[in-house]
Amino acid sequence: MAAIAPFIVAPLKDLCVKEVAANFENTPDFGPLPDKYVKKVVDILPIDLPLELAGTSINDEDYWKRRCCARWSTLEVTAHAASWKQLYFERNLEDALEQYDPAINSIDDLRRLMTYSRRFVQTIRLRQLPSHLDLNIMFDCMINSPSSLSVHYSLKNVGMDYDRSLFGMKLADCRALARCLEKAEVRQPHAMRLYYNALCIR
Numbered sequence: 001m002a003a004i005a006p007f008i009v010a011p012l013k014d015l016c017v018k019e020v021a022a023n024f025e026n027t028p029d030f031g032p033l034p035d036k037y038v039k040k041v042v043d044i045l046p047i048d049l050p051l052e053l054a055g056t057s058i059n060d061e062d063y064w065k066r067r068c069c070a071r072w073s074t075l076e077v078t079a080h081a082a083s084w085k086q087l088y089f090e091r092n093l094e095d096a097l098e099q100y101d102p103a104i105n106s107i108d109d110l111r112r113l114m115t116y117s118r119r120f121v122q123t124i125r126l127r128q129l130p131s132h133l134d135l136n137i138m139f140d141c142m143i144n145s146p147s148s149l150s151v152h153y154s155l156k157n158v159g160m161d162y163d164r165s166l167f168g169m170k171l172a173d174c175r176a177l178a179r180c181l182e183k184a185e186v187r188q189p190h191a192m193r194l195y196y197n198a199l200c201i202r
Contacts, residue, residue, distance in 0.1 A: 067088055
């Protein structure tokens, strides 16, 4: 008769860690867990938790590093104050702004993202802005953030869909940026740095 393998029960502490992690989205609370067990919970949390929940509840840099590495292939954390959490929020907001299409995306969703992200964002680098979105919306939603803004009115990865009208600043962009500068001067004198490339102004 073949021997029956013994039934091994995982330690209660390990079971508790798994239970807290499994239910974290519904109950985002570490309770009285000691720090070493909080770390164990965070290490097994999924990286697709809702952004607002994760941003409010999780400061662990290893979690945000996992989340960043799963989403982007080229990362330079030193350009984001050496913080993986800051990197995630800045890159996430940059992507949202660069890819915003008023015909597809909700401006209210974008407002909510900017309003929530402002506590984690210091620098925004926009490599394209095909929507020519009025960036005053960002200053209205983010109050004293960002402290550095770089805007390129161009279009990435154009390929065969090249359209000259998509490149360069429009007069409306210039006026909008001028209003942004006025707000920046009032809120953070000498702190706002604004860069833009004006291939042409139409």
